[in-house]
Amino acid sequence: MPEGHGEPNKKYMAELKALCMKCRDANNKPTMQVMKDPKVTKNEKGRYSAKGQCSQCGGNMFKFMSEADAKTLM
Numbered sequence: 001m002p003e004g005h006g007e008p009n010k011k012y013m014a015e016l017k018a019l020c021m022k023c024r025d026a027n028n029k030p031t032m033q034v035m036k037d038p039k040v041t042k043n044e045k046g047r048y049s050a051k052g053q054c055s056q057c058g059g060n061m062f063k064f065m066s067e068a069d070a071k072t073l074m
């Protein structure tokens with residue numbers, strides 16, 4: 001019988017991951033890292049994007065977002 005595993009994994013903000021150009025794997029490819037402190041912006045074409053810092057190296061990160069994803073962060 002399973003017991004006590006009923007607690008949902010609640011997060012107030014979705015964890016946003018983006019490719020970090022500085023955190024490279026053994027093949028020298030950029031890796032997906034968690035974006036810290038993402039800020040969502042909308043450009044003049046109505047395109048959403050997020051800017052933040054890599055949680056691993058602190059480098060700047062940038063990612064295009066869908067409108068639906070962007071709104072979960074706003």
Ligand SMILES: [Zn+2]
Pocket residue numbers: 020021022023033054055056057058059
């Ligand atoms: Zn990084």
